[in-house]
Amino acid sequence: MKLTLKIWRQDSAAAAGRFESYSLDGAGEEFTLLEALDKLNDTLVETGQVPVAFDSDCREGICGSCGVTVDGVPHGPVANTPSCRQHLRSFADGSTVTLEPFRSGAFPVVRDLAVDRSGLDRIIEGGGYVSIDAGTATDADAHQVSHETAEAALDFAACIGCGACVAACPNGSASLFTGAKLMHLTLLPTTRQERGQRATGMTAAMDEEFGPCSVIGECVEVCPAGIPLTAIAGLNREKLRSVLRGKTS
Amino acid sequence: MTASLPADASALTPNDVRTIGDAIAGGQPTLGGPNAWADRKLHYNLVSPLNRHKFRIIVVGTGLAGAACAAALGEQGYDVHAFTFHDSPRRAHSVAAQGGINAARARKVDNDSLARFVKDTVKGGDFRAREADCWRLAEESVRVIDHLEAIGAPFAREYGGQLATRSFGGVQVSRTYYTRGQTGQQLEVAASQALLRQVAAGTVTLHTRSEMLDLIVDNEVEGGAARGIVVRDLVTGRIWSQTGHAVVLATGGYGNAFFKSTLAKNSNVSAAWRAHRRGALFASPSFLQFHPTALPLGSDWQSKTILMSESLRNDGRIWVPVQPNDPRAANDIPEAERDYYLERRYPAYGNLAPRDVASRAARDEIEAGRGVGPLHNSVYLDFRDPLARLGRPVLAERYGNLFEMYADATGDSPYAVPMRIAPGAHFAMGGLWSDYDLMTNIPGLFVGGEAGWAYHGANRLGANSLLSANVDGWFTLPYSIPNYLAPLLGTPVLADDAESVLRAVAETRASVETLAASPGTQGPDRFHRRLGEILYAHCGVSRSAAGLAEGIRLIRNLRHDFQADLRVAGDADGFNQELERAGRVADFIDLAELMCIDALDRDESCGAHFRLEHQLGDGEAARDDDNWSFVSAWERGPEGTYLRHQEPLHFESVQPETRNYKTS
Amino acid sequence: MSSTVRTHARRPLLSNFVCKTVMAVTGLIFSAFVLVHMLGNLKVYLGAEHFNDYAHWLREAFEPVLPYEGLLWVLRLALLASLAGHVACAALLWRRARVARGPVRRRSLPWRSFTARTMPVTGLVLLFFIIFHLLDLTTGIAPAASGAFEAATVNTSHAYENLVASFQRPLVGVFYALAMIVLGLHVAHGLWAAANDLGATGRRFRQVAVVASGVVALVIMLGNISIPIFVLLGVLK
Ligand SMILES: Cc1cc2nc3c(=O)[nH]c(=O)nc-3n(C[C@H](O)[C@H](O)[C@H](O)COP(=O)(O)OP(=O)(O)OC[C@H]3O[C@@H](n4cnc5c(N)ncnc54)[C@H](O)[C@@H]3O)c2cc1C
Ligand code: HEM
Numbered sequence A: 001m002k003l004t005l006k007i008w009r010q011d012s013a014a015a016a017g018r019f020e021s022y023s024l025d026g027a028g029e030e031f032t033l034l035e036a037l038d039k040l041n042d043t044l045v046e047t048g049q050v051p052v053a054f055d056s057d058c059r060e061g062i063c064g065s066c067g068v069t070v071d072g073v074p075h076g077p078v079a080n081t082p083s084c085r086q087h088l089r090s091f092a093d094g095s096t097v098t099l100e101p102f103r104s105g106a107f108p109v110v111r112d113l114a115v116d117r118s119g120l121d122r123i124i125e126g127g128g129y130v131s132i133d134a135g136t137a138t139d140a141d142a143h144q145v146s147h148e149t150a151e152a153a154l155d156f157a158a159c160i161g162c163g164a165c166v167a168a169c170p171n172g173s174a175s176l177f178t179g180a181k182l183m184h185l186t187l188l189p190t191t192r193q194e195r196g197q198r199a200t201g202m203t204a205a206m207d208e209e210f211g212p213c214s215v216i217g218e219c220v221e222v223c224p225a226g227i228p229l230t231a232i233a234g235l236n237r238e239k240l241r242s243v244l245r246g247k248t249s
Numbered sequence B: 001m002t003a004s005l006p007a008d009a010s011a012l013t014p015n016d017v018r019t020i021g022d023a024i025a026g027g028q029p030t031l032g033g034p035n036a037w038a039d040r041k042l043h044y045n046l047v048s049p050l051n052r053h054k055f056r057i058i059v060v061g062t063g064l065a066g067a068a069c070a071a072a073l074g075e076q077g078y079d080v081h082a083f084t085f086h087d088s089p090r091r092a093h094s095v096a097a098q099g100g101i102n103a104a105r106a107r108k109v110d111n112d113s114l115a116r117f118v119k120d121t122v123k124g125g126d127f128r129a130r131e132a133d134c135w136r137l138a139e140e141s142v143r144v145i146d147h148l149e150a151i152g153a154p155f156a157r158e159y160g161g162q163l164a165t166r167s168f169g170g171v172q173v174s175r176t177y178y179t180r181g182q183t184g185q186q187l188e189v190a191a192s193q194a195l196l197r198q199v200a201a202g203t204v205t206l207h208t209r210s211e212m213l214d215l216i217v218d219n220e221v222e223g224g225a226a227r228g229i230v231v232r233d234l235v236t237g238r239i240w241s242q243t244g245h246a247v248v249l250a251t252g253g254y255g256n257a258f259f260k261s262t263l264a265k266n267s268n269v270s271a272a273w274r275a276h277r278r279g280a281l282f283a284s285p286s287f288l289q290f291h292p293t294a295l296p297l298g299s300d301w302q303s304k305t306i307l308m309s310e311s312l313r314n315d316g317r318i319w320v321p322v323q324p325n326d327p328r329a330a331n332d333i334p335e336a337e338r339d340y341y342l343e344r345r346y347p348a349y350g351n352l353a354p355r356d357v358a359s360r361a362a363r364d365e366i367e368a369g370r371g372v373g374p375l376h377n378s379v380y381l382d383f384r385d386p387l388a389r390l391g392r393p394v395l396a397e398r399y400g401n402l403f404e405m406y407a408d409a410t411g412d413s414p415y416a417v418p419m420r421i422a423p424g425a426h427f428a429m430g431g432l433w434s435d436y437d438l439m440t441n442i443p444g445l446f447v448g449g450e451a452g453w454a455y456h457g458a459n460r461l462g463a464n465s466l467l468s469a470n471v472d473g474w475f476t477l478p479y480s481i482p483n484y485l486a487p488l489l490g491t492p493v494l495a496d497d498a499e500s501v502l503r504a505v506a507e508t509r510a511s512v513e514t515l516a517a518s519p520g521t522q523g524p525d526r527f528h529r530r531l532g533e534i535l536y537a538h539c540g541v542s543r544s545a546a547g548l549a550e551g552i553r554l555i556r557n558l559r560h561d562f563q564a565d566l567r568v569a570g571d572a573d574g575f576n577q578e579l580e581r582a583g584r585v586a587d588f589i590d591l592a593e594l595m596c597i598d599a600l601d602r603d604e605s606c607g608a609h610f611r612l613e614h615q616l617g618d619g620e621a622a623r624d625d626d627n628w629s630f631v632s633a634w635e636r637g638p639e640g641t642y643l644r645h646q647e648p649l650h651f652e653s654v655q656p657e658t659r660n661y662k663t664s
Numbered sequence C: 001m002s003s004t005v006r007t008h009a010r011r012p013l014l015s016n017f018v019c020k021t022v023m024a025v026t027g028l029i030f031s032a033f034v035l036v037h038m039l040g041n042l043k044v045y046l047g048a049e050h051f052n053d054y055a056h057w058l059r060e061a062f063e064p065v066l067p068y069e070g071l072l073w074v075l076r077l078a079l080l081a082s083l084a085g086h087v088a089c090a091a092l093l094w095r096r097a098r099v100a101r102g103p104v105r106r107r108s109l110p111w112r113s114f115t116a117r118t119m120p121v122t123g124l125v126l127l128f129f130i131i132f133h134l135l136d137l138t139t140g141i142a143p144a145a146s147g148a149f150e151a152a153t154v155n156t157s158h159a160y161e162n163l164v165a166s167f168q169r170p171l172v173g174v175f176y177a178l179a180m181i182v183l184g185l186h187v188a189h190g191l192w193a194a195a196n197d198l199g200a201t202g203r204r205f206r207q208v209a210v211v212a213s214g215v216v217a218l219v220i221m222l223g224n225i226s227i228p229i230f231v232l233l234g235v236l237k
């Protein structure tokens, strides 16, 4: 099939960006979006041009590296699917597809379609961990966790840290990401001691770089891990709980 | 993937491509068996808490091995600098592991034990691993589960609330802990959180989008010592040096040399390879595992091979039509005309035969013309029977996300039609050689996880490598590194303007600039694809002397073309992914040559290394313990010549036998 | 790049969490008020007398414990404080969201989040409506109020007549009707948002909350909207 790709080109965070159009010939419907970019880049290199920079790694939807905005929608037209698992079969032959980086104030452009999402890690640094040192844990079989609890924790733990929720959010909020982490950890028995501190620390870190949530809900439409909006209610619950009970537990 | 054998097949002999060096010692405790590790720990030197911050340790890689090592050392109070080329530590390829992680906790009454774990691992590796290491792996596996569970990995639980386990290939007990099909992700996320906790605490300095390009060896020290690394900031292009008292390489596996592999696009061998160029021995480079349950290739532009978890083999049944080139759709082929060849050939293990065995069996079927799918390059993995027996909800809970992934990639639903699978390049058993303490032959240079060679011999058992990465990172390096550091108390790190530092930085800069200025016409990916084709054809699931010789010839040609016709678009001072790839491909080409040399040299079949010249009557691997019961550890000589050292292997607890997955 | 180089932004006095909680609480107060107010308004259908008595009762309720218009002033002050809090926090959050999202606007997913995305706009319309409405029916200041406006006295209220006179002006009647649609939109999302902001994670509760937000909003909207419509149709005179 043949596509026209309108791609955002920007040399560095400081440089001004612009759209440029490229035509891509001979791509198959079974190509992933990123394979289409691979093919385009191959041609660009061959014709002496500079290839399009974009992040990707696992190419199977688990590492969270990839992420481009396709026709205005983070990750692409198929809902809840990361860019590396979007296929060209979603586009009509001959159509024009616009590719932009993830857009958010907290995600400066590194180059072209690659952005800096380290803000998400700084949220985790705010408290998204369990303060148990190597070797000091007790026997994991000594406490029981119900099957449902383990599964529920996993539902929230499934977040791949791609940042699409932030890019989709008209408020630039990282609430879905943060809420997913809080809910994941809160459900597990070994993590309860620092529950309050975690909520306080993570929300403070989040507020430093990201926007507030107005429950707009566009984040859940793009989230490749299918994190539900409950995560955000959970975030608020944990924060409220820590305020009402005092900070630490 | 046609194996075009050269006309002069015997052109190259091992003697043309390598010389033989001295034997080396693995430094394992003389006291073998279950007490070895405890005994070794008892004799390690310690660093007092007050002095720990005076030692700076560089950890390259934030996968399970690296993140764990950096976090654990940070928790103890060392000054740790962690590096990853990823934009976030969590993205290391450990995140992609699906099936599970083994542990010899032996809670069930299925007769598991530490000794059985060791036996399975040593046997699974076809007696090409160091047995003492495997004991440590078994022993520390218990703490690994406890720790990761405690720091947030939501392991699957039984309805009674206890940890759930399942079986994996090559064992007959149920010792694999898992979190749905996302075990690696959950462990990696937990480990990177632990790492970020130390970043917040100030003990670890994290350098993301920073790629190690060289190792700094201080030759003023008697015998040389690893004292730093040269790093390229991938965003700004700045090349700088980080010095420290010890360097840990936890940079993952090199299966991506095959281009179409289960590894990530950016997985590479560069860190290990550059250390190798600086003198570190490289062990068993040709021991590469092909995963039997990868998805078959579809298009030319397919960028990688997607892996379906081995756990699928717990319930799925593998078969091919009895009739070669059977044109019928899978569901139209009656039961009597299906050959469940693994169940037939290996009744005791059936569909859970170890990976090398299963991959080879699949290759046999495909080469005999019984392969299925449009390109006849795959076999069926069928869930019809378990679907009837267990029902859809149970299967959905066990494999739901894998089925979804399959449907997504191929357009077929595994609930309706059998999956198609094929062997794909996967796990590198080989890697930087290290002794029992995980230190390479360069003092101060340690290695952990898949970047090293430990534990897995010639074939890794499923779910043992998440374990090995964790055991290395959490429970081995944090003991053995302080042992190395203790005598260095009071020694300053190298100054940034020390001669060896400046030289390494200057050399790296020069080579990056040369690469960036490559004037040709083709991007690095083109060469990478070609390299992958050569490796699949000549150094793949099965190998022959003639094929390997041809492989070496083709790789040398490829290197020549690469040097002549590479184009690196863009500049050296800025974010330039072509430049990153070019450097990695250059190293892969060199590694590929050594893989072929190693495979040509090792004149036996063992584990994943299957030489067509060495098979038993029934097509099984013929190991040659009399001549090859050692680990090959390669030294790089001048101008790409190679010297093979050997570490002899001794087995105390598990006596070498021919692997038998048919009856026991 | 090194993540240890952290620039700590100054922590604002009112954190997002505080703002959100204020929004939710005041929003709920408003919602409760408009629901009750709507029920009171429906008394128009019982006739002028009933309606005026009700309005009168509001002023002399709990006398002599409370002074004349005591209850009313308590309500007024509570509502005024809420309004100040609600509007101030809305402005703060809006501003922060704008900064966080950066200079590039994103194309929103159509319709799905329409009510959510239009909260600031519907809120502003409501603010304007409230001002107009107070001038119209409480203080009786023209041009908001009709020329026929008569203020309430200690003995009686002319609420019914004021209302009918006001809504008989077609423009005003239509404005009221439209404002009620805007109110419905605002409350429909507002209640759901408040449930989330106050941390409702329970599965059942969330299911109920989604439905309840819509139903309450619809009831308030339809109940109120009927009044200007019936006035315009000449049913209420
Ligand atoms: C698809 C798949 C499924 C698997 N499933 C299982 C399973 O079910 N069970 C099991 O036990 N094992 C499984 N494995 C194997 C297992 O996941 C890996 O062996 C293991 O996770 C490797 O961990 P690691 O820490 O050594 O390396 P990785 O996790 O690969 O980490 C490498 C790190 O090194 C960094 N790095 C590399 N080079 C440089 C450089 N030059 N400079 C800076 N940083 C660098 C990277 O950024 C990364 O952080 C699977 C592997 C794959 C590919
Ligand atoms: C007077 C002018 C008003 C303005 C400017 C306004 C504005 C807003 C805005 C912008 C929000 C979204 C806040 C966020 O980001 O979460 C909001 C929320 C809300 N508003 Fe209003 N509003 C106004 C009046 C009202 C009225 C009259 C009601 C009640 C009928 C109301 C009820 C709510 C509720 C319930 C919420 C949800 C609070 C939350 O976020 O949890 N608002 N309002």
Ligand code: HEM
Pocket (backbone or CB within 6 Å): C034, C037, C041, C055, C056, C058, C072, C076, C079, C126, C130, C133, C134, C137, C138, C152, C157, C159, C160, C163, C176, C180, C183, C224, C225, C227, C228
């Ligand atoms: C069609 C719908 C409505 C009608 C018919 C209506 C009618 C009235 C009337 C008649 C009064 C005067 C009562 C009196 O003076 O005794 C009044 C007062 C008031 N209304 Fe409404 N109203 C409507 C909608 C609303 C809405 C949506 C709000 C809030 C957002 C609102 C807020 C108020 C307030 C704050 C007062 C003043 C109370 C006081 O301080 O005396 N009204 N309304």
Ligand code: SF4
Pocket (backbone or CB within 6 Å): A158, A159, A160, A161, A162, A163, A164, A165, A166, A176, A177, A180, A222, A223, A224, A225, A226, A227
């Ligand atoms: S919550 Fe979803 S969209 Fe957001 S970072 Fe996690 S996986 Fe990506």
Ligand code: F3S
Pocket (backbone or CB within 6 Å): A168, A169, A170, A171, A172, A173, A174, A175, A176, A212, A213, A214, A215, A216, A217, A218, A219, A220, A232
């Ligand atoms: S889109 Fe944004 S406003 Fe909240 S619900 Fe999602 S973070």
Ligand code: FES
Pocket (backbone or CB within 6 Å): A055, A056, A057, A058, A059, A060, A061, A062, A063, A064, A065, A066, A067, A082, A083, A084, A085, A160
């Ligand atoms: S590349 Fe890993 S999630 Fe897309």
